[in-house]
Amino acid sequence: MTVTSSIAADVRAGLTASRKALPCHLLYDQEGSRLFEAITELPEYYLTRTELAILEEHAGDIAVAAGGARTVAELGAGTAVKTRTILDAVAPELYVPIDVSASALEVASAQLARPGLEVRPLVGRYQELLPELRALPGPRLLLFIGSSIGNYDPPAAVELLAAARRCLVAGDSLLLGADLRKSEDVLLPAYDDAAGVTARFTRNLLVRLNRELGARFDLDGFRHLAIWNPERSRMEIYLESLRDQEVAIPALGLVVRFARGERLHTENSYKLPLAAQLRFLRDAGFTPAALWRDRREHYAVHLARV
Numbered sequence: 001m002t003v004t005s006s007i008a009a010d011v012r013a014g015l016t017a018s019r020k021a022l023p024c025h026l027l028y029d030q031e032g033s034r035l036f037e038a039i040t041e042l043p044e045y046y047l048t049r050t051e052l053a054i055l056e057e058h059a060g061d062i063a064v065a066a067g068g069a070r071t072v073a074e075l076g077a078g079t080a081v082k083t084r085t086i087l088d089a090v091a092p093e094l095y096v097p098i099d100v101s102a103s104a105l106e107v108a109s110a111q112l113a114r115p116g117l118e119v120r121p122l123v124g125r126y127q128e129l130l131p132e133l134r135a136l137p138g139p140r141l142l143l144f145i146g147s148s149i150g151n152y153d154p155p156a157a158v159e160l161l162a163a164a165r166r167c168l169v170a171g172d173s174l175l176l177g178a179d180l181r182k183s184e185d186v187l188l189p190a191y192d193d194a195a196g197v198t199a200r201f202t203r204n205l206l207v208r209l210n211r212e213l214g215a216r217f218d219l220d221g222f223r224h225l226a227i228w229n230p231e232r233s234r235m236e237i238y239l240e241s242l243r244d245q246e247v248a249i250p251a252l253g254l255v256v257r258f259a260r261g262e263r264l265h266t267e268n269s270y271k272l273p274l275a276a277q278l279r280f281l282r283d284a285g286f287t288p289a290a291l292w293r294d295r296r297e298h299y300a301v302h303l304a305r306v
């Protein structure tokens, strides 16, 4: 299947549903990935710099807790600087970044390769590639950082962790970075920054549909909306239609109607309390072994064992 056809199927399903929604991975085309990198540098977006500070401060402890791992694997290509911090401390012989994006893997591989460290990227979906971990030299340390787990609904998050657990053996470990529940005063600006970068990131989804499917979204007809949902403990991101409108999507033979105020759901970002994060790890079959947080307790990094 080509990339375009898989986008077409997702977009058709998402825009013909009674509550319109698109899978968040569609946000990451080339421009979307560039805009996300810009988000990580915003003053309001505390996640990336908080996690990096935790990793830098505790890299030595993490390496000890990971028990002399010979392989470090990573879900998502990761930013080179965060991964470098771990690789320098753990000093494995093999680094295996796993990502759907071949270009992200190329960048990560080029930046992280060095004498004494073999980099072996795996391109594809997590669930399909996790079993390959079994063939890599142990002990293994699996990185799942950047709070990417926050995009998954709780059952899917536990299922992904459980799938990872099934591909690891005694002596292996998981390093999980996850954003914590906190005040709305901190969360809302992080997902609706003053410079409007996050709004551009969300709206870029429409630019992508216009380009790849010939869709005729009017970018000024929608606004970026970030809401805190306390019951589900998550940030919800939407594109909200500013008027009644019809949008043609020729590649799908579809005309999509939006009422004024109707929302297209683009992302969830869960911010669970610590106890819930620990429960997820246990439900997935891991034993939480160590935990590091920043002073403000905005963010948690867990080391869990098999």
Ligand code: AVJ
Residues within 6 Å of the ligand: 039, 047, 146, 147, 148, 150, 151, 190, 191, 198, 201, 267, 268, 269
């Ligand atoms: C890449 C999923 C960690 O949820 O904070 C940032 C994505 N979206 N701003 C997050 C995102 C809008 C980000 N993750």
